[in-house]
Amino acid sequence: xxxxxxxxxxxxxxxxxxxxxxxxxxxxxxxxxxxxxxxxxxxxxxxxxxxxxxxxxxxxxxxxxxxxxxxxxxxxxxxxxxxxxxxxxxxxxxxxxxxxxxxxxxxxxxxxxxxxxxxxxxxxxxxxxxxxxxxxxxxxxxxxxxxxxxxxxxxxxxxxxxxxxxxxxxxxxxxxxxxxxxxxxxxxxxxxxxxxxxxxxxxxxxxxxxxxxxxxxxxxxxxxxxxxxxxxxxxxxxxxxxxxxxxxxxxxxxxxxxxxxxxxxxxxxxxxxxxxxxxxxxxxxxxxxxxxxxxxxxxxxxxxxxxxxxx
Numbered sequence: 001x002x003x004x005x006x007x008x009x010x011x012x013x014x015x016x017x018x019x020x021x022x023x024x025x026x027x028x029x030x031x032x033x034x035x036x037x038x039x040x041x042x043x044x045x046x047x048x049x050x051x052x053x054x055x056x057x058x059x060x061x062x063x064x065x066x067x068x069x070x071x072x073x074x075x076x077x078x079x080x081x082x083x084x085x086x087x088x089x090x091x092x093x094x095x096x097x098x099x100x101x102x103x104x105x106x107x108x109x110x111x112x113x114x115x116x117x118x119x120x121x122x123x124x125x126x127x128x129x130x131x132x133x134x135x136x137x138x139x140x141x142x143x144x145x146x147x148x149x150x151x152x153x154x155x156x157x158x159x160x161x162x163x164x165x166x167x168x169x170x171x172x173x174x175x176x177x178x179x180x181x182x183x184x185x186x187x188x189x190x191x192x193x194x195x196x197x198x199x200x201x202x203x204x205x206x207x208x209x210x211x212x213x214x215x216x217x218x219x220x221x222x223x224x225x226x227x228x229x230x231x232x233x234x235x236x237x238x239x240x241x242x243x244x245x246x247x248x249x250x251x252x253x254x255x256x257x258x259x260x261x262x263x264x265x266x267x268x269x270x271x272x273x274x275x276x277x278x279x280x281x282x283x284x285x286x287x288x289x290x291x292x293x294x295x296x297x298x299x300x301x302x303x304x305x306x307x308x309x310x311x
Contacts, residue, residue, distance in 0.1 A: 004038035008046055012083050021172025023148050025224070033076040046084050051094045058098060071100050110251040111244065116141055118238040120182075128193040129217075133230055135183070135190040136214060136222075140231070140246050142183035143167070144253030144271055147224045147246035153213040160184055169272035177270055187213075254282045 013031050016022040040057045041049055054077060061070045077095050084090045111119070120141065123133040139150060149167050157166040163179045198209050201219025212221035227246055235244035250271070257267050268279040
């Protein structure tokens with residue numbers, strides 16, 4: 001027996017990918033959330049779904065999920081029913097009056113500058129994969145791109161002369177991001193090795209990968225999961241105790257820029273955030289840094305054991 005609402009969910013998934021340009025991961029996540037709701041509602045026709053039914057589902061999630069997970073599932077439902085309304089499948093939106101739950105305070109994890117430098121130095125070999133992995137780590141920290149954006153990068157979007165890259169972000173939006181000199185150099189060193197990896201695909205009787213910047217051992221485009229694994233592995237080798245993800249490098253990129261005095265709106269543009277409020281999560285980290293500097297440097301802060309000792 002087919003799953004509840006499945007034809008409608010399939011149509012929604014196609015719309016997200018083709019018309020909205022959502023990533024595969026986002027579409028899969030939305031479909032998973034909708035399948036969970038459909039299993040709760042147990043109806044085949046969207047027109048039979050009403051607000052109390054949706055509210056019961058959302059409130060039932062509250063005790064078993066973090067507020068961010070509940071908000072994501074509700075967001076999936078909102079987008080789904082807007083799509084159905086647009087298609088004329090339903091005549092009213094049952095999610096319209098349901099409020100988003102309050103978010104838990106989310107503090108982005110990030111590395112210190114010393115930890116980042118130690119991580120970047122860890123792939124110290126000269127073999128193909130060490131050179132590739134060094135270029136990956138440099139790019140993640142230098143540009144602050146999301147891991148999905150990194151693995152989606154094509155060679156044609158990288159300008160090593162201008163030291164910039166055109167990144168396709170969420171909603172298929174493009175942004176131009178500067179690439180630091182160390183990352184540019186790491187990529188220059190990696191590119192001859194990339195040709196070898198691309199040739200691996202050809203030797204297996206398949207069409208060589210001409211577009212992707214980062215390739216795996218089979219000459220195929222590297223996956224986000226593979227990048228997550230290699231970042232975690234190199235962090236452990238670098239002696240960093242806490243688990244490190246590509247997203248932690250993105251957070252480190254933003255935090256370090258703000259600590260060095262970068263404008264918040266510039267950081268917003270570099271990260272590809274649609275809303276400034278998303279970028280403002282980093283300001284509390286920046287304020288912690290400023291407070292420490294203030295305690296050490298300001299004459300009126302030299303009390304109660306704070307600051308530097310007088311000479």
